[in-house]
Amino acid sequence: MSQRFTERRSFLKTTAAAAAVGAVPYFVTGSNVRADEQKATESNDRPLVGCIGTGSRWNSVGPNAMHLGDVVAVCDVDANHAAAAHKKVTDIQSKKGVERKVDIYEDYQKILERNDIEIVTIVTTDHWHSKIAIEAMKAGKDVYCEKPLTLTIDEGKKICQVAKETGRVFQVGTQQRSEMGLRFLQAVALVRSGRIGDVQNVAVAIGGAPTSGTIPVADIPNGLNWEKWLGQAPMVDYRWRLDGKFAKTRCHYEFRWWYEYSGGKLTDWGAHHVDIAQWAIGQSGEGMGATSIEPIYAKHPVELKDGMPVQDDQYNCATEFHVKATFDNGVVMDIKNSHQQELGFDNGIMFTGTEGRFLVNRGKLVGAPIDALKDNPLPENAIAEIYGGKDPAANNAHMTNFFECVKTRSLPISDVYTHHRALTTCHLSNIAIRLNRSLKWDPKSQQIVGDDQANAMQSREARKGYEVTV
Structure with a gap:
């Protein structure tokens, strides 16, 4: 058992004061993440990711996804955002020794048409979420989409219907369910x-x-x-x-x-x-x-x-x-x-x-x-049970939970x-x-x-x- 997990397990067990809770950082990018990346690279099992929407919020979502998968395409209706994302992806992945061609698109359909892409991140404006998410699931992609997921109640009904019909894994980007100490x-x-x-x-x-x-x-x-x-x-x-x-x-x-x-x-x-x-x-x-x-x-x-x-x-x-x-x-x-x-x-x-x-x-x-x-x-397992039996103490927890569920085909914490x-x-x-x-x-x-x-x-x-x- 790693020292970090032992420390976090002790924290969850004792659950002392609010000060102790506040001491846990929002995003942790320590050695465990790098070890996971190395292991995934060696076993050649890192899924390929397409990023749809690459504005300000993507600058967190995209790098978090790159801890666990390889981005091979970015897409945005703003060419300036797309170009900046392309540079960021190539810089990050090159530093990790990942040499992959990264394509740039304006039309998200180009990403959905690619059979090699297994996962899409959707970080667009709210009013675009439902159309892209539904079409992505129907195209056989697993989806990580930022919140709020919908603009209307009807859109939520449709997304739930398609998720059930396709069996795709879908994580909503409500990181409060995983992180924030x-x-x-x-x-x-x-x-x-x-x-x-x-x-x-x-x-x-x-x-x-x-x-x-x-x-x-x-x-x-x-x-x-x-x-x-x-x-x-x-x-x-x-x-x-x-x-x-x-x-x-x-x-x-x-x-x-x-x-x-x-x-x-x-x-x-x-x-x-x-x-x-x-x-x-x-x-x-x-x-x-x-x-x-x-x-x-x-x-x-x-x-x-x-x-x-x-x-x-x-x-x-x-x-x-x-x-x-x-x-x-x-x-x-x-x-x-x-x-x-x-x-x-x-x-x-x-x-x-x-x-x-x-x-x-x-x-x-x-x-x-x-x-x-x-x-x-x-009780020692109280928070783990709330977190669906998965590890709530993982690095990059929300994205890690999503990628784990992609492998196991189970329901993520923010379904x-x-x-x-x-x-x-x-x-x-x-x-x-x-x-x-x-x-x-x-x-x-x-x-x-x-x-x-x-x-x-x-x-x-x-x-x-x-x-x-x-």
Whole structure:
């Protein structure tokens, strides 16, 4: 048994104070990863990877994948991103002694057509995820896709359907399930083991979207295929304005704050924290989820009509919000941009039960139930059981879990089915605040009850030529 595993096993067993939890680094790239790479290279069993979408977030996802597989193709509708990714891949793989030709594509279909590519990473804008993921699975590829997985509830239904039909391994990039010092795994284990009694409330703080003011129409940058970037979304003008050191735009990174391409903070951070919360309270399985969604308040930077923005020249996602989701097990989840005023935190999850409460976020795990672990630790295997019996202490844990599941054909820790259920709560919350009314949800039939207009917002009309078919 390696020294590192012994140390981590001891940590999991004793589960001392939050300070000890916080001491574990987010990403560890130590000797174990290099040994795994060397072993895989010697046995010539490293899978070949194609990377679809190579913007800012890919700079983490891509190198993590290269610890375990060899990238042979990169693809992006922005030629500048694709060229930078090509250089990064060749530099990293050359240093490891991997001499492979790396192709550059603008059209992701070129990657899906290649029989040698077994795995694809999808790190595009949110509104492109579902179409690429469905076609990748149907092309026989295993998929690692960044969160949030979908733009609509209907897309999640379709992805789950195709995943079942094809049997492909699919990991969603919700790294909180694997990393962040194992704080979130420990939080789930604490709730599941009854350390706070019966859960009554889960308060989730995820931040609000920024505002932009008016963004003028601008020339499309050289190398960007704007029409393909829009894909399923309506054809609109490219907009860009420099604001200090940062750009306000309809495009790269800032797409998060437009309902046409994303869901604001309710899906950007909700995909992380709501996911952990529903996992902990046992509401992420098939047929489970919130039964009612009540919008307490919401603030948007533009006027909405029938839930749709009436302006197209500035960010339109909610800057402030409070949504109350009630589950059939009696747990109430309060989802807000901030709980600072009443609970004292701007980001994180507060679990409250009949016998105590605690807070978890990416920086800390605190509360009386955490302090009590010094004298009454969790069982030695508690976190491993939460992690599906696999090693939660692995280097590069989330990507390692995915590659292991590709080999074993087992379900990864962040599967599409549980992610879809958590993201459904986020999508329903957005529908509720956009229409400014409460919704009744049937998690078994996955339908909004008695509200045709709200039900219609489960899907979107794709631009001709970009339809999603299953």
